[in-house]
Amino acid sequence: MKSQTFKFAFQKTIPIMAGFIFLGATYGIYMHQSGFNFLYPTLMAATIFGGSVEFVIANLLLGKFNPWLVFFLTFIINSRHLFYAISMLSKYRGTGRKQIFMVFGMCDETFAINYSTKVPSNIDHKEFMFYVTLLDYAYWVSGAFLGGVLGGLITIKLPGLDFVMTALFLVLFANQFINEKSHFSTITGLLLTFITLFVVGTQWFLLVSLILMVIILRIRYHREVAK
Amino acid sequence: MTLTEQIITIAIASVTTMATRFVPFFVFPEHKPTPRFVKYLGDYLPPAILGILVVYCYKDQILTINRETLWGIIAGTITLGIHFWKQNMMLSILAGTASYILLLNFVHF
Structure with a gap:
């Protein structure tokens, strides 16, 4: 049952794997080009775990120390999470200690997948949501790490691959609309x-x-x- | 910026982001009944958020009309068309993304 649930979660997150490793690596390379070693993108990806904010903070790190600006910009960009959390209150409840990680890792994509996916009866729904959170987190952090490490050696160029995220949200929207x-x-x-x-x-x-x-x-x- | 200032900067961003995710869970704890309107939001807000996220993905293509806008619309239509036809998520996303990459890189005018 556990491995079945993991497999199902993995299948559902394959598009996010493509998107996050690509975008995460882009972020890592951007950090490298801004003069930071690989620890910066990796740790920022792991502790902040919010794509657009991480790019913004990268810029702020190059300027003068301004904690209020950091707080204000981060809050404005990420305030949408408040609404995701309200939407997931009942779904995430009763998951015990795993709930802490599931809330910590609640990004746009994880929220959308966890809210939308109808799981078959042989799959544990709460376990599924946990794995989706874990996988998406792992994709993003490893992407940022790879970009940070390889930043000087390679440049990833596949213009348009980021459309995978648009396609994902379009499909989730369509599923919602049909059902x-x-x-x-x-x-x-x-x-x-x-x-x-x-x-x-x-x-x-x-x-x-x-x-x-x-x-x-x-x-x-x-x-x-x-x- | 010193190393300490850098660490504080990253820590503020991290704690603020965490707060945006955790606060509703603290405000509406498990052992207290959740207000009815908040439950109502839980039912009716997520479908709206999915619509909001679709517009979010297209924001640049909407505000600046150029050939990427056209490719975005075509690839989006292909994604949805194949999805309504086959109802296979992976296939729809793959076809949509592949067509966008091909259009963007190989069709110039």
């Missing part, structure tokens, strides 16, 4: 984000969309309760 009874959330989320992207720009649109979505759901919740 759901009401399309209210999916369509509202899509349109709302599209509009906020134009109105507030790339820096803020994720957070603004998520907050607006919570407000919209709050109104909808009141209407449903009132009925």
